[in-house]
Amino acid sequence: MGSITKITRQTNNxxxxxxxxxxxxxxxKKSHYFMASRAKSDDDLKxxxxxxxxxxxxxxxxxxxxxxxxxxxxxxxYPIDAWIYELPAGLVEDGEDIHEAGIRxxxxxxxxxxxxxxxxxxxxxxxxxxxxxxxxxxxxxxGFCTGEPTSxxxxxxxxxxxVLADKAEAARILREENCCMRAGYMLPRFIxxxxxxxxxxx
Numbered sequence: 194m195g196s197i198t199k200i201t202r203q204t205n206n207x208x209x210x211x212x213x214x215x216x217x218x219x220x221x222k223k224s225h226y227f228m229a230s231r232a233k234s235d236d237d238l239k240x241x242x243x244x245x246x247x248x249x250x251x252x253x254x255x256x257x258x259x260x261x262x263x264x265x266x267x268x269x270x271y272p273i274d275a276w277i278y279e280l281p282a283g284l285v286e287d288g289e290d291i292h293e294a295g296i297r298x299x300x301x302x303x304x305x306x307x308x309x310x311x312x313x314x315x316x317x318x319x320x321x322x323x324x325x326x327x328x329x330x331x332x333x334x335x336g337f338c339t340g341e342p343t344s345x346x347x348x349x350x351x352x353x354x355x356v357l358a359d360k361a362e363a364a365r366i367l368r369e370e371n372c373c374m375r376a377g378y379m380l381p382r383f384i385x386x387x388x389x390x391x392x393x394x395x
Contacts, residue, residue, distance in 0.1 A: 247319035304343030
């Protein structure tokens, strides 16, 4: 197994930083590996702490109506210079649990009120988002949304359109639009299931 011999922080930003990892391959060859992290300090890096604490939450929410619609955000993202459909998401702040973070983020991004459901053990634990380049992990939470979408809580740096998609629109998005992987996995489930949270009762 390879090993890390030195960790060098390369940037000093608020939400995301780059690290250079000096490492030795299993063959004995030395090299560098570059990664990004949302850790607030070097000690919080998951390769140091070996604790998988969620950096953020992803929110799988549907409207509470006879024919539920899934809550999506269509957001402009600088890394692709394009709009992309995503599930609402955001970072967990100090002192928050994941449900509190989800309620706050949903209100900020969409103006809607989110009511989390109890999920089976394991469904909400944090999973790594793109472990080839970051130690970021997120928990997914599930629930219903009520209220009318607004952009009042949108930050100056954000460009977000709230989309309440029925099954036909969800299918179109999958066929035709830029879509983040998490939404790409969950939209087929939304389309296929007669009851929006049937998978929580398996």
